[in-house]
Amino acid sequence: MALPAGLRALFNMKGPKGDKGDKGDTGTFASASARSVAADQPAVARVSGPWWARVVEFDIPRGQPGVNAVPADEAIATYLAAVESRSRAAADALIASWAAKNTIYATDHGIKENATTQGAFTQGILQGLINLISATGGGVLELPKGQIWYDSPLVPKNNVAIVGKGKGATKLMCLQSAFYGAHTEADPLRGFHLRGFTASGERFGDTVTWKGYHDQYHIDCSWVDVAFDDWGMTGLGPDYLQQCLFLNCSTFNTGRANDGTQPSGNGIGIATGGFGGKTENFTMIGCHAVQAKRFGIMIEGGPKNGGGKELASAMIIGNSAGKCGNAGFLLGGSRHSTCIGNYAYDNVGDGILFGTGTIIQSAPSWRSTVLGNQCHNNGGAGIAYDTVGHAVLGPGAIIEANNCTGNAHGIAIRLGLSDATGVSVQNNYIEANTFAGILLELGTRTLVLVHVSGNELINNWAAAATGEDGQIVIRGGTVDAGQFADNTFRHNSAARVSVRFGTASAPSVSINKTAFKVNHSATNPLITIGNVTFTPGNLVVMGNEGANVGTAAIAAANIGASPWTYTAGTTPEYLHLRAGTVTGVTKNGVAVFAGLGQHYLLPGQSVTVSYTGTLVATADRVQ
Structure with a gap:
């Protein structure tokens, strides 16, 4: 029978048998195998072995699922659906090869570089390959460089890694969320990994409320060298994490559609407290969030109204968040969290806030360590520990060796709905903040076991009318069993105050069982007492020192017309x-x-x- 035009015969089923050669009987086939070769290599079929045990080996160029398939972008779905076809048999052989090789190249299946006109088709191919990899034991889907347009979200699947050519080099552009899943605690997402691309929401306008990435209940997942830019809501938003990693991720211009009433709009936003009876945990290193409408990097959640859910433990190391509409970092609803070496700058709110977001309800992070962070030019405090929105669930935080300069406040402890215990503020460098260097805003609450020691405070100042004209200011509430020791103060004016206990305009302060000792001030007065009650015999003041220094002042500013x-x-x-x-x-x-x-x-x-x-x-x- 003649072959259709355009198809060529690779071999016949007969082979050498005695004197008849290829005129002989077909023989018996004992085995067949196939392997994929590069797309520019020829298709080859080899027949070997004696007539009673023939062996067939296929070399199949990538992009041709059947031996004699006509290359076409739409072919793969047809081949896989034709269960009894030769093409399906060859494709099945290829699947086994892919599983062993562990990598599928999207370009071998119709995904082109700069594919800007293939939206619906591209999504179908990519999702089909993701499903295939997951169903065959896991592996890698490798994306080409350039823009890849598609129209609906890709659904994350178990044991799949999606890898591009690098942030900016590969750019996913979807009309909806780039990735959106709905996993559950009973069926979590396992082993899903994204690496080396940018996912952009710039194809839709500022009013569309899509996230870049969203799914829940992740185990052993990672996001590495990926960027999520220009999204209507949160850029990268995976919730409920166990043994997960974020490395060198970035977000820019997220929350474009948040009009102030939406709970989303962060750069990286992570909800906690979903896994029942299990501790959630993850590590975030070297990630950067710029210009988020809400928070740059947010962790928020906690126990679900008596549901017994555990809180998250997080390692937040070497990240940055800047020019965000609220705090740069919000760390709420987590325990034993560690925040080390991060940079928060030019945010409208606090630089780093351990507390509660404005919409989602969350307890402040507790038993946490805040170490070696840089917080500069933030509209709130450089670092804040806040119980104004929700009651704290346990002992507070260690805030140590941070650099807070040019903020409204250097470090602020703000109490509201609950007392707080075990807050330590030690060995920080706090300079040129508009108001207090360290502010204890206690309201009517009690701060127990507060330790403020070894801090260097330089030229923090505000107008006296604010009640914050001190480098350390305590307003309202009660300090119980506290210690203020070994702090150093330096001023450019002899009229400024190093430590102010209470003001005439603020609620009264009660000081119980507290030591104030061995502090050194470069100006007098060292301590100013306003509306304060000292429990008799419970305030220890000893070994402190104050001295005046010059100011190095220059001439008064030559002020012009406003502005x-x-x-x-x-x-x-x-x-x-x-x-x-x-x-x-x-x-x-x-x-x-x-x-x-x-x-x-x-x-x-x-x-x-x-x-x-x-x-x-x-x-x-x-x-």
Whole structure:
């Protein structure tokens, strides 16, 4: 029988048998095997062995699921569906080869570089390959460089790694979420890995509320060298994690569709407390979130209303979050979390907040360590521990060896719905924050076993009318069994206060069983007492020292009409807005606290001040 046009015979079923050669009987076939070869290699079939035990071996170029298949982008689904066809048999042989080799190349199956016109088709091919890899024991789907457009989310599957050519080199562009799954505690997602691409939401507008990645209940999953940019809501949002890893991930311009009423809109957002009776945990290293509408990197959740769910333990190491609409980092609903060596900058709220988000309810992280972080130019505190939104579930935090400069406050402890126990603030460098260097805003609550020691506080200042004109300020509530020891204070003015216990305008402060000893101040007065009650015999004040130093002040600023811009010279400077009505302040292009106070400027940096009436301002060089 003649073959159809365009097809060629690779071999016949007869072979050498005695004198007749290929004219002889077909013989008996004992085995057949197939292997894939590069797409530019020829298709080959080899017949060997005696007539009673023939062996057939196929070499099948990638991209041709059947030996004589006509290459076509749509062919793979047809071949796999034809159960009794030669093409299906060859494809089955290829599947076994793929499982052993563990890698499928998307370009071998119709996915082209810069595939910007294949939305629905591309999604079907990619999802089919993901399903195939998962069903055959797991492996790698390798994506090409360039843009890959598709129209509906890819569904994560077990034991699949999706690997591109690198962030920016491979760019997934979907009309909805790039990845969206709905796994459950009974059926978690296991061994799913993303690596080496950017997933972008720029194909839709600012009002569309899609996330870049969302799924729940992950075990042994990872996100490495991936970027999620320009999403309507959260960029990278996997919830409920066990033994998971984030490494060198980045997000930019997320939460575009959040009008302030949505719970989403973070750069990286992780919910905790979903696995019953099991501890959730993950590690995040070297990730970066910029310009999120809500939080840059958020962990939030906790026990589900009596459901007995465990909290998360997290290692947050060497990440950054900047220019976000709330805090750079929100670490809530976790215990034994460690936050080391991170950088929070230019955020509207706090730099690093251990507390509660504005919408999702969560207990603050507890028994946590905050070590060696850099927090600069944030509109709230550089680092804050906050029980204003929810009651804390256990002992507090160790806040140690951090650098907090140019924020509204350096470090703030804010109590609201519950007392707090076991907060330690030690060996931090706190400079040029507009208000208090360390603020204990206790309200009507009690802070038990607070340890504030070994901190270096330099030129933190605010107008006296705020009640925060001290480098350490305690307002309201009760300090019980505390210690303030070995702190060092330096000022540019002899009129400033190192430690202020209470103010006339704030709720009264009660000081019980507390030691204040061996602190050193470069100005007097060392301690100012406002509306304070000391329990008799329970305050120990000993071994403290205060002395006046020069100010290195320069001439008063030559103030122009509003809006007035001041630019630092060749050395760092403090610009003091001392009197007048300030309506707006912009620093380095970012709006900061609008009011009287102090702003730290590096050489050549500028502050623009809008004001009414007469503005009084001075500038001092940093010593």
